[in-house]
Amino acid sequence: MIHFLIELPTWLLIRTSGILSYLTLFVGMAIGIAYSFPQFKGHRKGQLLRWHTHANLTGMGFALLHTVLLIIDTFMPFDWAEILIPFSAQNNPVLTGLGTIAMYGLLLVLFTTDIRNKLKRKVWLALHMLSYPIFALSMLHGIFLGTDSKQGWAAAMYIATAIILVGLTLVRFQMSSRKRQVKVGHTKPL
Template sequence: MISFLVNLPTWQIIRVTGIVSYILLTLGVALGIAYGLPLWPRKMKTVLYKIHSFATISGTALGLLHGAVTVIDTYVPYTWRELLVPFTAHYDPVLSGLGTLCGYAMLLVILTTDLRNLLKRRVWLAFHLLSYPIFAMAAIHGFFMGTDSRFPGIRLLYLASIVLVVLMSLLRSAFGPAGGMRVSRQAPLSRNTPVTQPSRPGQPEPELVSPGNASRRSERFRDTRHAPPRG
């Protein structure tokens, strides 16, 4: 069993799982942002949520595998302590620590999502918003520590993922936190601004009332109340 693990192509496994994990986490973040846009019918939102959940959980699982394989790697082996305790690795401690923090934070996001019905919305949202710093840490960890970043295609991948998440975030903020387009606040009414009185179905169109004719309308109302009934 030990010889089988030692003979595994660990270096290739580490590289592939790291890149695929990053792609899936990017997809999960982008779809999570897209889910909040008021553009989708209910069925489409269900599909988006399922893909978002699958990408997030799969990306986290591959990320954990990516880290665990470093323990049996023969090229740059990590100890369990270096893997589990952030910033204690002998090789690139800061970048390695960011990878460890990403793993812990993603597990926390997934756990709090499963416990969402037991948590207050503000608490759940605070944990869920960790996805943004997690994405940033994953991008820094992968780009600067990954040996494949020397290839133009991988560099383009990181650039495209960052642009995608930034654009989706800007689009989401344009629609506001409640899912509707932000509108400017209505300007306060001036003294000469006419006000429309609501009318009930079957009644004539409402009369425009302004400060200038409000008193005259009130006098007509009093005259009508005290006028003798028509025979």
């Protein structure tokens, strides 16, 4: 078994699992933001919630795989303390620490979502909004530590995902702002 693990193309798997984690978490966030749009109701809204949950759990799975592979990598192995304790890695402690904090944050968001019925809505929502800084930490971790980041496709991926999430968030805020204005009678609905 150990011989099999040593012969794995771990560096390729580490990079691939990191990128897949980032992309599936991006999809989860984009769907989560779209979930709040008033156009989605009933069955479609339920379907969005399932996709949102599935994408985030898949992203977490890829992130955990990314982490475990760092432990067994023979080229630049990390020990458990370097992975689990933020900013303790020998190589690139700050950027590795950002990845560790993002992982803990993601676990917190997923866990509190599972127990949201036991939390006050405002508490759950505040914790769920941590998804934004967690995603930013993941993006910084990938941009500055990822070995593929200097390639055009990777740069385009990071730029596109950031623009899409910022755009969706702005649309979300605009819609909620209009909704609040209609409730207090400042504007007429369209």
